[in-house]
Amino acid sequence: GQQVMQIPQYQHVQEGEDFTTYCNSSTTLSNIQWYKQRPGGHPVFLIQLVKSGEVKKQKRLTFQFGEAKKNSSLHITATQTTDVGTYFCAGPGSADSWGKFQFGAGTQVVVTP
Amino acid sequence: SQTIHQWPATLVQPVGSPLSLECTVEGTSNPNLYWYRQAAGRGLQLLFYSVGIGQISSEVPQNLSASRPQDRQFILSSKKLLLSDSGFYLCAWTRDGVNNSPLHFGNGTRLTVT
Numbered sequence: 001g002q003q004v005m006q007i008p009q010y011q012h013v014q015e016g017e018d019f020t021t022y023c024n025s026s027t028t029l030s031n032i033q034w035y036k037q038r039p040g041g042h043p044v045f046l047i048q049l050v051k052s053g054e055v056k057k058q059k060r061l062t063f064q065f066g067e068a069k070k071n072s073s074l075h076i077t078a079t080q081t082t083d084v085g086t087y088f089c090a091g092p093g094s095a096d097s098w099g100k101f102q103f104g105a106g107t108q109v110v111v112t113p
Numbered sequence: 114s115q116t117i118h119q120w121p122a123t124l125v126q127p128v129g130s131p132l133s134l135e136c137t138v139e140g141t142s143n144p145n146l147y148w149y150r151q152a153a154g155r156g157l158q159l160l161f162y163s164v165g166i167g168q169i170s171s172e173v174p175q176n177l178s179a180s181r182p183q184d185r186q187f188i189l190s191s192k193k194l195l196l197s198d199s200g201f202y203l204c205a206w207t208r209d210g211v212n213n214s215p216l217h218f219g220n221g222t223r224l225t226v227t
Binding site: 031033035041042044045048050088092100101103104105106108 | 154156157215216217218219
């Protein structure tokens with residue numbers, strides 16, 4: 001079945017540095033979503049990518065959907081302490097599991113001041 | 114606007130005791146509803162989802178059950194808790210009929226089984 005893999009699992013970043021987290025699917029995705037979960041909090045929807053090669057920006061966050069729609073990335077520039085948390089990507093369920101989501105395991109981001 | 118309420122926020126229960134977690138959604142009708150569990154420092158495990166009243170799909174066979182007695186109410190239950198049931202339980206909703214609709218999570222219930 002469809003699997004969504006996310007790397008790295010952990011990311012230690014010095015404040016001010018850039019980093020990227022990657023999401024890879026075993027199958028083509030109709031769309032991909034990204035969520036952020038702050039420590040002790042619940043996941044919050046960040047963005048959805050639908051088109052092949054799509055790039056969207058939210059301030060210092062840049063989201064990209066691969067041309068083959070099987071991978072995605074989240075790039076954060078000039079990391080701040082507010083970026084601490086776990087970032088999850090999620091793909092839609094397959095045709096026989098409509099309404100379900102396939103979540104990656106998440107990238108836990110720790111920022112060192 | 115839509116809101117999702119989940120309670121209680123924290124819960125400490127002894128092994129073998131029953132469980133009932135409740136989730137309600139306001140401001141929308143016929144939502145898809147979900148229960149996820151998250152172990153400490155881990156990813157999101159889908160437990161149940163529902164596309165309508167009385168319609169429950171179970172993803173993981175275990176001692177938990179879910180019910181949807183009303184359109185915007187989703188309940189997670191157990192007759193006898195196990196130590197392995199400890200975790201962070203999250204209720205979520207999406208818009209019905211829209212496969213790309215994002216998940217909106219409640220604040221979660223942190224369950225510790227002792």
